[in-house]
Amino acid sequence: MRVERLDQIVDIETPEQVVFSYTVAGIGSRAAAALIDHAIIYGILIGLGLLAIWVFGSAFASDSFSELARGAGGWAFALFLLLHFALQWGYYILFEALWDGQTPGKRWLRLRVVQDGGYSVSFAASAARNIARIVDMQPFVAYVVGLIAVAVSRTGKRVGDHVAGTLVVRESVIAADPLAPAQPPAPTLAVESALTEDEVELLERFLSRASSLDADRRAQFATQLSHRFRSHLAESTDPMEALRALLAREREARAHGAGAAGETGAARERYALLLEGEPRWRRFSAHLAEAQRHGLERMGAAGVASFVAEYRAVATDLARLSTAARGRELGALFRLSRLVAGGHNLLYRQERLKWRAMHRYVFVTVPAELRRSRLPIIAAALLFFGSGAASYLGVVRQPELIDEMLSPGIIDRAEQSAARVSTGDRRYIDIEDYARPMLATSVIRNNVQVAFMAFASGITAGIFTVLLLLVNGVSIGSVLGLFHTKGVGAIIGDFVIAHAVFELIAICIAAGAGFLIAGALLLPGALTRREALVVQGRRALRLLTAAALFLLVAGVIEGLISPRVDLPFALKAAVAGVSGVLVVLYWSLARGAAVEEEPGEVMAYNDARALIAR
Numbered sequence: 001m002r003v004e005r006l007d008q009i010v011d012i013e014t015p016e017q018v019v020f021s022y023t024v025a026g027i028g029s030r031a032a033a034a035l036i037d038h039a040i041i042y043g044i045l046i047g048l049g050l051l052a053i054w055v056f057g058s059a060f061a062s063d064s065f066s067e068l069a070r071g072a073g074g075w076a077f078a079l080f081l082l083l084h085f086a087l088q089w090g091y092y093i094l095f096e097a098l099w100d101g102q103t104p105g106k107r108w109l110r111l112r113v114v115q116d117g118g119y120s121v122s123f124a125a126s127a128a129r130n131i132a133r134i135v136d137m138q139p140f141v142a143y144v145v146g147l148i149a150v151a152v153s154r155t156g157k158r159v160g161d162h163v164a165g166t167l168v169v170r171e172s173v174i175a176a177d178p179l180a181p182a183q184p185p186a187p188t189l190a191v192e193s194a195l196t197e198d199e200v201e202l203l204e205r206f207l208s209r210a211s212s213l214d215a216d217r218r219a220q221f222a223t224q225l226s227h228r229f230r231s232h233l234a235e236s237t238d239p240m241e242a243l244r245a246l247l248a249r250e251r252e253a254r255a256h257g258a259g260a261a262g263e264t265g266a267a268r269e270r271y272a273l274l275l276e277g278e279p280r281w282r283r284f285s286a287h288l289a290e291a292q293r294h295g296l297e298r299m300g301a302a303g304v305a306s307f308v309a310e311y312r313a314v315a316t317d318l319a320r321l322s323t324a325a326r327g328r329e330l331g332a333l334f335r336l337s338r339l340v341a342g343g344h345n346l347l348y349r350q351e352r353l354k355w356r357a358m359h360r361y362v363f364v365t366v367p368a369e370l371r372r373s374r375l376p377i378i379a380a381a382l383l384f385f386g387s388g389a390a391s392y393l394g395v396v397r398q399p400e401l402i403d404e405m406l407s408p409g410i411i412d413r414a415e416q417s418a419a420r421v422s423t424g425d426r427r428y429i430d431i432e433d434y435a436r437p438m439l440a441t442s443v444i445r446n447n448v449q450v451a452f453m454a455f456a457s458g459i460t461a462g463i464f465t466v467l468l469l470l471v472n473g474v475s476i477g478s479v480l481g482l483f484h485t486k487g488v489g490a491i492i493g494d495f496v497i498a499h500a501v502f503e504l505i506a507i508c509i510a511a512g513a514g515f516l517i518a519g520a521l522l523l524p525g526a527l528t529r530r531e532a533l534v535v536q537g538r539r540a541l542r543l544l545t546a547a548a549l550f551l552l553v554a555g556v557i558e559g560l561i562s563p564r565v566d567l568p569f570a571l572k573a574a575v576a577g578v579s580g581v582l583v584v585l586y587w588s589l590a591r592g593a594a595v596e597e598e599p600g601e602v603m604a605y606n607d608a609r610a611l612i613a614r
Contacts (some may be wrong), residue, residue, distance in 0.1 A: 380479030395481030458517025
């Protein structure tokens with residue numbers, strides 16, 4: 001990585017062994033793109049909210065509000081909550097995966113997410129970087145953590161980018177000089193110019209600043225340069241006029257492909273390369289812009305083959321010009337680098353996910369990863385259930401701890417439950433039937449976001465993942481102990497037993513994902529921490545997939561089955577038993593199969609991934 005023109009530049013080596021560069025997107029442009037995307041998200045939500053009010057508003061206000069309308073309203077509001085959650089977390093993931101690293105906001109500002117190594121972003125990489133956004137947006141969606149991470153990173157990476165192995169770049173094709181002729185000038189017999197490259201630069205700097213110098217100073221410098229270049233100056237009474245004429249001749253010679261005086265080898269070919277390549281670069285620039293707008297698919301087989309051939313020719317030109325430049329910063333190098341970067345990103349984009357590949361990922365890869373990652377999952381379970389058991393026993397044996405460990409609201413609920421039991425009411429929560437879909441959706445949203453936090457908190461070396469386990473374990477154990485001391489433990493048991501299996505196991509799996517990320521930072525082994533973080537981040541994402549699936553089922557059960565007091569405890573216990581069997585069966589799927597990497601993903605860390613797999 002280097003800094004040029006106040007920009008951060010990242011060099012990438014292609015499989016063709018050609019080096020090009022990306023310009024890292026700054027905080028300002030990324031924030032502007034995020035504002036556009038958030039405006040789209042909330043615009044959709046506001047529109048849907050107004051539609052819901054228009055459809056159901058009159059029914060809610062009516063005195064003759066029917067049970068059917070009430071139920072429809074409950075399901076509609078639950079759907080709205082689910083859509084809000086899907087937009088909040090799925091908008092960025094799906095757009096970046098399907099639009100090759102761009103959301104509408106990024107496309108508007110010509111930004112793109114790419115993987116380290118210049119590869120286009122995959123679904124797994126997009127999911128990892130955007131789920132980890134839950135850490136970047138802290139505190140309270142202010143994105144302070146993300147902004148600090150981008151500011152201190154040499155490549156402008158927020159926390160999610162470090163986990164996913166991605167970076168956000170400015171994507172723009174640098175057009176040719178508009179004053180340059182559409183057709184290259186005819187070659188002349190000149191084999192080299194009169195001045196060296198350093199002498200031309202000296203002359204250009206003086207003439208560009210001459211008007212800002214006082215007359216005496218300007219005349220003094222002009223005399224000195226005229227004396228230095230006297231053998232190349234035309235006869236003139238005005239030194240300034242003679243120097244301008246010399247510079248014009250040097251530029252003309254270079255425009256005709258002449259090499260600079262004293263240059264040898266590849267350096268002599270620099271301007272000949274510029275002369276020869278200009279028409280080719282113009283054509284490729286136009287074809288690249290078309291492909292970026294419409295995709296390679298619209299070009300057809302022949303068009304894609306032609307595009308590939310042009311890309312290889314331009315990549316070769318970049319390699320030759322880089323050698324000829326000998327470290328000099330040339331505008332043509334910058335332009336060619338952007339052309340090759342754009343072509344590379346299009347040609348090495350990830351394969352689109354197919355349903356069969358997704359099915360295999362969910363039912364083969366994820367279960368295999370669960371078995372492979374059993375140690376961090378077991379560690380999370382010991383912390384979670386151990387802290388829960390300790391707090392339960394503490395509250396039962398020392399009831400005076402209740403006021404210190406639990407909020408007044410929870411204590412009031414336990415006392416109200418005890419009072420209701422005396423009247424024969426055994427409900428844990430008072431909820432009408434029409435509100436159950438809303439409860440289920442709210443539970444799913446909350447639990448999945450907790451799982452996201454457990455996963456992403458691994459970036460804190462696991463500290464916050466451990467705290468999350470301990471806080472939740474202590475909270476659950478204390479509540480169970482509270483209800484036991486009030487003599488209404490059966491009520492909360494009746495409520496939680498049906499959904500507890502999926503929910504509690506999912507928390508442990510999500511925390512195990514966080515421990516994988518923490519292990520990459522603390523114990524990277526033979527890999528660098530950057531390599532280990534990306535590779536273990538992919539593994540952690542598989543665990544998070546399992547946790548999200550379990551929490552989805554748990555939320556449905558908790559919202560639709562758990563609150564019902566008309567269902568016998570034996571039936572709810574049977575649901576728990578079936579849940580346990582399903583977890584074991586899922587854990588055992590494709591037993592003996594090796595963990596497969598994400599289907600079709602091409603990344604810069606394949607060697608590191610293979611090393612960890614061994």
